[in-house]
Structures are given as structure tokens and as C-alpha cells.
Amino acid sequence: MGRIGTQCGSRRIAQAIVILSYFFFQSVAFGEELIDRVVAEVNGEPITYSEVQEKVRKKVLVEVSPYPATKDDDEFTIALQDSINLKLILQKAEELDLEISDEELEIEIDKFIKRRNLTRDSLRQALAQEGMTYEQYRRDWRKQMLISQFQGREILPSVKITDKDVEIYYLQQTGASGESIKLTLRQLFIRIPSSGPDSVKKGKEEIVDRVYSELKDGLDFSKAVRVYSDSESGRENGGKMPPVLLKDLAPVFRQAIEGLDEKQFTAPVKVGPGAYFFYLEKKEFAGNDEFRKVKGQLGQRLRQEQIGDQTMKWIENQRRRSEIKIID
Structure with a gap:
């Protein structure tokens, strides 16, 4: 019992240290001024104001899902809810022992550079123009790769696309x-x-x-x-x-x-x-030549839509099971 209590106490102390590490105080003439703060906690892990504000600044409000925010909410609220949902996915990825090695990361970045006919130098220049460092870029890539791994493990098994599904999707999209x-x-x-x-x-x-x-x-x-x-x-x-x-x-x-x-x-x-x-x-x-040409592309698009729908369902369920605190 004493050992369990010690472990729980250590975990709480560790969480407190993590949360406090997100604060930075700057000395000014009139005392200490707080320039960052925690705006939400997800299962004890913090999300800071600066993290959310950076999404707003870059106009990347949604990476996974803004649920339960709506399009009528302000940008900060949308970005905050998306950050919470992203945190849930990354926590699950950690629970599943999913990880991206530096080698895997660089291979994917190299593929991207070749597809875009870029070089490392031109990529760094483009990033600098957007106010982003290469290390920030790598972190974003790693995060997106983790999301893909998570979806492959948790979401894809429930996504089933049949030829009939693609046919119906074609008819819905074309009205034909x-x-x-x-x-x-x-x-x-x-x-x-x-x-x-x-x-x-x-x-x-x-x-x-x-x-x-x-x-x-x-x-x-x-x-x-x-x-x-x-x-x-x-x-x-x-x-x-x-x-x-x-x-x-x-x-x-x-x-x-x-x-x-x-x-x-x-x-x-x-x-x-x-x-x-x-x-x-x-x-x-009955089929037609146009459908036969675009069938593969439509199947991929439908698959992505279903992955998105199933990811949304997972997020809704996970939020109900998680401890989420939004701090005003």
C-alpha cells in the first residue's frame, strides 16, 4: 500500500512539474509578469495559451477535429478544442507505444522534398519566410506521422469500402x-x-x-x-x-x-x-467510361472521408472517458 501511495504521489508531483514548466516569468519594474499560462488540461497534461495562439497565428486551426466547437465559434476556441482532441490522440499513440524514429522522419521529409522538386536549402528558406524553423517543421511532421500511425492502428480496421460503396459515392458526387x-x-x-x-x-x-x-x-x-x-x-x-x-x-x-x-x-x-x-x-x-477512369481515385477519397468520420467518433467517445479541464 505504501509503495502504491508513493507511486501515485510521484506521478502527481511529476504532472505538477510538467505543468509548472510551461510557465515563464519575466521580471519587470513592478514585479513578476506571467507571459504564458495553461488554458486546458487533458488527463493531467497541459495545453498552453502560446500553443493555441500559435495555431491561430499560422491559420492552422484544425489538425484533427474542432469538435465540439462549431464554425460560429471564434478562432481561439476552435484551435483550443482541436488541440484537446490532438492531445487525446497523441496520448493514445503513446499508450500504444507508437513512435517515429529520426530515420523514418527524415525519409518521409526527403520524399516530400523530391516530390516538390525542392532541396534542403530551399525548404529551409521557404520555412524561414513563414517564420518557422526546420526543427519546428520536423516536430509537425513527426506529429502528423504519429496521427497516421494511430489511425492505422485504431481507425482503419473499422473502415470497409466495397465496390457498391464507391458506386453510390460516384452517383452522389456526379448526380448521374x-x-x-x-x-x-x-x-x-x-x-x-x-x-x-x-x-x-x-x-x-x-x-x-x-x-x-x-x-x-x-x-x-x-x-x-x-x-x-x-x-x-x-x-x-x-x-x-x-x-x-x-x-x-x-x-x-x-x-x-x-x-x-x-x-x-x-x-x-x-x-x-x-x-x-x-x-x-x-x-x-450500369457503369460508364468516366466512372471506370475515376473509380480508384473515388475509392481513396471515400476511404479518407470514412477515416475522418471514424476518427470523429473515436474522439467523441474518448472525450467522454477523459478528464478535460478548460481553464478561463
Whole structure:
């Protein structure tokens, strides 16, 4: 018990020393003036005003996530929340024994220099123009590499990208659904006469309402076609239509069908000589030359977006489990 108490006491003393080391006092005529201060603590580790202010000065407010800050918050608040989230990730990286050797760091910097057709001297000159030293640059690189290692260990295992995901992403980005979606549909047609006794017309409309009600109650669509359809060929094959592109449907039918998921059916579409029901049996991506050219690039972009989303979820969960104190 004494040993455990000694260890806990030593840890608290060490944390206190770390926090105090972030303070710097300058003697002036009227006494001691504090020129830096702790603005937050994350599981006992400090974040200083100067750290956050440096992010604001460099206009690098967000490195991982500003959560829970919003775009309406001031720059300092956004930078502070991002610093807290970054601290959580770096703490986890340390817990996982992740580290970047000097050799690994220099290799990555060399790759960057070659890609940009730079030299070490030109890089140092560019950094100097931005008010940054090479050592500061190395620290930033090391930090970003640690974030990548953390994501590789903690985040990537939960990111799964399928071909279907990439297809959907392409359609969302381009709005090309009508040109690229192939549908397999079943159709149920009920003829409603435009002339003749009103009682006949009313009877047909009642059948339309009954069919819709029974479909919603779970009646199999193919069975409904065989029982109620006024199309002889439809009754024979369960109303199955040849595959068709969404863009080739009549606008009134396209509007009713395009929002369906597989195994769903439309409400009755009353047009021309009667009422039509459609059942979406299969929806598939027809593909095109443009998609095939950009598929790999889209997959990478989607992967990065999902990594970002999963990292955000990790941060939200980690913040709930951590001791975070913001000091006014």
C-alpha cells in the first residue's frame, strides 16, 4: 500500500512539474509578469495559451477535429478544442507505444522534398519566410506521422469500402443516377375506363385501393399481379419487365420509382388508361467510361472521408472517458 501511495504521489508531483514548466516569468519594474499560462488540461497534461495562439497565428486551426466547437465559434476556441482532441490522440499513440524514429522522419521529409522538386536549402528558406524553423517543421511532421500511425492502428480496421460503396459515392458526387442506374421492375396494371358506366369506373378504383392496401399488408407483388392485373402477359410472368435504365422511364414513372429501395413498391400511379404499380426487384449500377477512369481515385477519397468520420467518433467517445479541464 505504501509503495502504491508513493507511486501515485510521484506521478502527481511529476504532472505538477510538467505543468509548472510551461510557465515563464519575466521580471519587470513592478514585479513578476506571467507571459504564458495553461488554458486546458487533458488527463493531467497541459495545453498552453502560446500553443493555441500559435495555431491561430499560422491559420492552422484544425489538425484533427474542432469538435465540439462549431464554425460560429471564434478562432481561439476552435484551435483550443482541436488541440484537446490532438492531445487525446497523441496520448493514445503513446499508450500504444507508437513512435517515429529520426530515420523514418527524415525519409518521409526527403520524399516530400523530391516530390516538390525542392532541396534542403530551399525548404529551409521557404520555412524561414513563414517564420518557422526546420526543427519546428520536423516536430509537425513527426506529429502528423504519429496521427497516421494511430489511425492505422485504431481507425482503419473499422473502415470497409466495397465496390457498391464507391458506386453510390460516384452517383452522389456526379448526380448521374438516371444515366447509370439499371432497374429490374415488376409492373401491375389495372385498367380504369375513361367512359362507360360510373359504377364500373368506381369499381376499378376500389380495386386499385384494395391492391395498395393488401400490398402494404404484405401481399406478394407477383401474386397480386396474377390476381388483379389487367395485362395478360403480366399475369403470365408476374409482371416482370425487361431491365431498363432509370433515365429511359417516362418522367411520371421515374419520379415514382427513383426513390425506391430494392423490394419496395410504389403507390398507384394513375396515368392514361389506368393505374400502375411498380415493384423494384433489383437496382444496379450500369457503369460508364468516366466512372471506370475515376473509380480508384473515388475509392481513396471515400476511404479518407470514412477515416475522418471514424476518427470523429473515436474522439467523441474518448472525450467522454477523459478528464478535460478548460481553464478561463
